[in-house]
Amino acid sequence: MGLIRLLILAAVVYLGWRLARRLLNASGGASGGGRDAAPRSEKMIKCRQCGVHVPEGESFRHRGLAFCSQEHQRLYLERHEL
Structure with missing residues (x-):
């Protein structure tokens, strides 16, 4: 029974981390590694x-x-x- 609780807790922490990262990227607060940023175009x-x-x-x-x-x-x- 303890292993199931540990897995559920790990899943909740992981989902919370993903949600927080997505919210920060949407608001422009964090760069997220630059994968989602549009490349700048310069002459x-x-x-x-x-x-x-x-x-x-x-x-x-x-x-x-x-x-x-x-x-x-x-x-x-x-x-x-x-």
Whole structure:
């Protein structure tokens, strides 16, 4: 009889944990591992120095030109003297 009570208690704890996790994910309180989150879409921009495409948010800008790094920005500006 004790084993049945233990199994029922374990099932109740498990179901309560699943319910709490689902409620937190629905309210945006917890990330849940990122599986349910929609992937962010970001425009890719080509570096003027090397041609590598980088996300717009990670690019370095100068007078409308985009670069993948500050080093490439510096090299391009030295070469083209803008």
